[in-house]
Amino acid sequence: xxxxxxxxxxxxxxxxxxxxxxxxxxxxxxxxxxxxxxxxxxxxxxxxxxxxxxxxxxxxxxxxxxxxxxxxxxxxxxxxxxxxxxxxxxxxxxxxxxxxxxxxxxxxxxxxxxxxxxxxxxxxxxxxxxxxxxxxxxxxxxxxxxxxxxxxxxxx
Numbered sequence: 001x002x003x004x005x006x007x008x009x010x011x012x013x014x015x016x017x018x019x020x021x022x023x024x025x026x027x028x029x030x031x032x033x034x035x036x037x038x039x040x041x042x043x044x045x046x047x048x049x050x051x052x053x054x055x056x057x058x059x060x061x062x063x064x065x066x067x068x069x070x071x072x073x074x075x076x077x078x079x080x081x082x083x084x085x086x087x088x089x090x091x092x093x094x095x096x097x098x099x100x101x102x103x104x105x106x107x108x109x110x111x112x113x114x115x116x117x118x119x120x121x122x123x124x125x126x127x128x129x130x131x132x133x134x135x136x137x138x139x140x141x142x143x144x145x146x147x148x149x150x151x152x153x154x155x156x
Contacts, residue, residue: 053112069130072137086148
């Protein structure tokens with residue numbers, strides 16, 4: 001594996017993780033939600049967010065769900081093939097941040113998808129499938145992280 005051949009990639013991963021976390025913050029921001037400790041930047045006073053997943057344009061909701069699905073699948077795939085990366089993720093409080101994101105965003109997105117009226121029912125089916133897949137991959141990634149960071153050290 002590439003990390004074995006080039007150990008300095010761990011520092012690259014360490015530098016990249018804030019960007020990965022920012023992806024989740026961006027989704028929350030686009031949905032009008034705020035994650036505790038998500039941003040070190042103060043919110044601008046004139047920046048009143050009235051957009052929610054329930055009232056945003058359908059194309060924007062689709063884009064967010066696709067972005068989330070892609071992000072969660074990629075994250076899970078990386079951790080699944082390279083569990084030693086979990087230690088680096090933990091240094092950035094990734095479990096806490098992922099759980100907070102999940103708690104804030106997933107119920108809102110699921111509710112918005114269910115309540116929206118669709119001209120084409122296949123759009124609903126596709127969005128529901130993708131949000132369900134995203135949820136599943138977030139949980140699986142969380143399990144990998146907990147297993148590697150908490151359980152494996154006890155077992156060894």
